[in-house]
Amino acid sequence: MRHLLSLSDLGRDGLIKLLDSADKYKKLRQSPEGSQPLVGKSIALVFEKASTRTRLSLEVAVVEMGGHPVVITSVGSQIARGEPIADTARVLSRMVHAIAFRTSGVERLTDMVKYSSVPVLNALTDQSHPMQLLADLQTVRAHFGRLDDLKYAWVGDGNNMATSWLEAAGLLGLTLILACPEGYEPPIEQVNQARALGAEVHVVRDPREAVRDAHVVSTDVFASMGQEAEHRDRLDAFNGFIVSRDLLTNAHSEHRVLHCLPAHRGEEIEAEVLDGPNSAVWDQAEARLHTSKAALAWALGFDA
Ligand code: CP
């Protein structure tokens, strides 16, 4: 059975194939018939944390592929009353053909997989966000026509997005420079793993150093979901890490800025950057739809 828990579940070739499939789904959307491999199939979308894009893209993807999405949020289901994930997984597996799951700790995702008899897709945990990376990579390919021979910069927290970028860098042999304040770096094991796989990875303190000549500059919120109580302290720690027009004067002249969204204008990114000519964030958000379709097709064994 194919679970999509991390990008490494795809492998390098599988990742490229999935991006090709996402490009096909993007084109297919312009033809009225589309492709409906999910007719007669139901997909559970289980959210223990808030979501706009992930829910929207998966729900629309399932509908456009002819299937039926069932959205379950912890509020309003028995999850909030403490029903174990193991029991939820067993019941879902009796009725649906795949499960996308957004949760906090990776151990809850592992439980879902352990007790599920249908494919599970990781729709974000505190540790990773692989489905977002699929969209980010599709967007980079759309703007640059390639993924290699580019310099990638990450500015901000070494969070679930940063670790998924490390995973992508490892699989694809990318050059990735991360600027993070002390104490907010991604786990060293994941940095080393990306290096061992052939990525060129540097973790630096100065955002200007990370962004210098970079083609792709990515950032994310300073306080992720679940870290709201740390917000004030984090604002201090991340002082100087805003992706600003000034910072981007160091980047490659043809650079693109990515942000998985939601964004806090004026905090981790200037409004003029997010809404500016080098921002690819709306294409990136749209790519969630095409890549969600490709991910579902991969997990369920259909071709685009
Ligand atoms: N980028 C992303 O995953 O957005 P949502 O939290 O709105 O799903």
Ligand code: NVA
């Ligand atoms: N790092 C953010 C990503 C949101 C899509 C979070 O986990 O809240």
